[in-house]
Structure formats: structure tokens, C-alpha cells
Amino acid sequence: MKSNLCWVCALVLLAASCTPSATPIPKAQIISVYATPATQPWIADIFACAPADTVISVTGDPFEADVSLRLGEPDFLATPAFQIDTEEILVVTQRQSPVQNMSVEAVREVFAGQGNPSVQVWVFASGEDVQRVFEQVMMEGRIVTSLARLATSPQHMSDTLNNQPNTVGILPRHWKAGDSRVVYTIPDVPVLAIVNEEPQGEIQAIIACLQK
Numbered sequence: 001m002k003s004n005l006c007w008v009c010a011l012v013l014l015a016a017s018c019t020p021s022a023t024p025i026p027k028a029q030i031i032s033v034y035a036t037p038a039t040q041p042w043i044a045d046i047f048a049c050a051p052a053d054t055v056i057s058v059t060g061d062p063f064e065a066d067v068s069l070r071l072g073e074p075d076f077l078a079t080p081a082f083q084i085d086t087e088e089i090l091v092v093t094q095r096q097s098p099v100q101n102m103s104v105e106a107v108r109e110v111f112a113g114q115g116n117p118s119v120q121v122w123v124f125a126s127g128e129d130v131q132r133v134f135e136q137v138m139m140e141g142r143i144v145t146s147l148a149r150l151a152t153s154p155q156h157m158s159d160t161l162n163n164q165p166n167t168v169g170i171l172p173r174h175w176k177a178g179d180s181r182v183v184y185t186i187p188d189v190p191v192l193a194i195v196n197e198e199p200q201g202e203i204q205a206i207i208a209c210l211q212k
Helices: 002-018 037-049 104-111 129-139 154-163 201-210
Strands: 029-035 054-058 067-071 081-093 120-123 167-172 181-195
Touching: 029 037, 029 201, 037 054, 037 067, 037 081, 037 129, 037 201, 067 081, 067 129, 067 201, 081 129, 081 201, 104 120, 104 129, 104 181, 120 154, 129 167, 129 181, 154 167, 181 201
Parallel strands: 029 054, 029 067, 120 167
Antiparallel strands: 067 181, 081 167, 081 181
């Protein structure tokens, strides 16, 4: 009886030693991404570029993000930034607006409130990246008219310029829709991916993919 029990124990131990151990499942890398309203179209590219074991989490707080997308360089940049694309900023009018193709000086006059008084000017809040680029490139220190109305998002601006007569405003090219008329173009505005430190691993792979 004792001999049989020993044989049973030996067989159990042998079977256990032959059973392959479970392969540990790799833990997914979570990368948080923030995009300004103007750069939200590039979020889809980040999802497409993410490695298979990476989870992309979109956040509304740039201070929580591993990667932040914006148009143009901020006034103060203390961490690495990489250009992943370019965008155009458009001066756009409603199709029935009397405003036609404009020179640089004409754009400045309209947005400073010195143009046709029947034309309603629309802008973004001064902190928005698209507005900052517009003011730096176009206005050269001139103040945007206090009568300008504020769009809350690129979609709001696009809808307004499509549907309200006698309006003029600014839009990133990716957000233009409908049959509104482009009367001036600011080309080659850099789209930046800003990271907290020199990118490694998955973040490095995503940025390299975005730059292709």
C-alpha cells in the first residue's frame, strides 16, 4: 500500500513538472493624449499609430497628458516638441458676404474693426492656439476689434460662417466645411506634439509614425 502511494505521488509531481507555466499577459501601456480643439483631427492618427499593446486615453487636461497636440509653438516651451504635420489657417467668409479675396492689409483692417461695418467679425478666445497664430502672423500688434464675437469651438465657427450672412472669421483647414469662401490663407503652420521628456518606447514609436 505504501509503495502504491509513493508511485501515485511521483506521478503527480511528474505531471505537474511537465505542465507548461502560464505565460504572463503583458500589461498594456496607457498613453494620455491632449489635443487643442484645432488639432483634434490628429487624434485619429495617434490611434492609428499606437502599437498593439498600447491604450490611448484622451484627456481634457493638458497637464495630465503624456502627449499634447497644438498649432504653433507656445510662448514658453520647456519640454521636447516635434512637428508632425502642417496646417493652414484660413480667413473665411459666408458665401453671400460682400468680402472677397483679401490682402494682408485688408485682413488686418477688417479684424481691427476698420472694414465694412456691416460685416460681423468672429474670432476665438485669445488663449486658443489658432487665435494666437493668427494674431502673431497677421495682426502684428494690432488689437482685434472689441465688437468681434467669440466662437466656442472650430465647429461653432464653421457652422456660423456657413449659415450667417455677412460674417468673416478664421478656421483651421481641417475644420472647413460647406461652401463658405476662403479669402486669405496662412500656410505651413506647424502641428506640434509636445511631450514631458525625451520620448521612449511607445511614445517614440507613435511620434515617429506621425512624422512619416
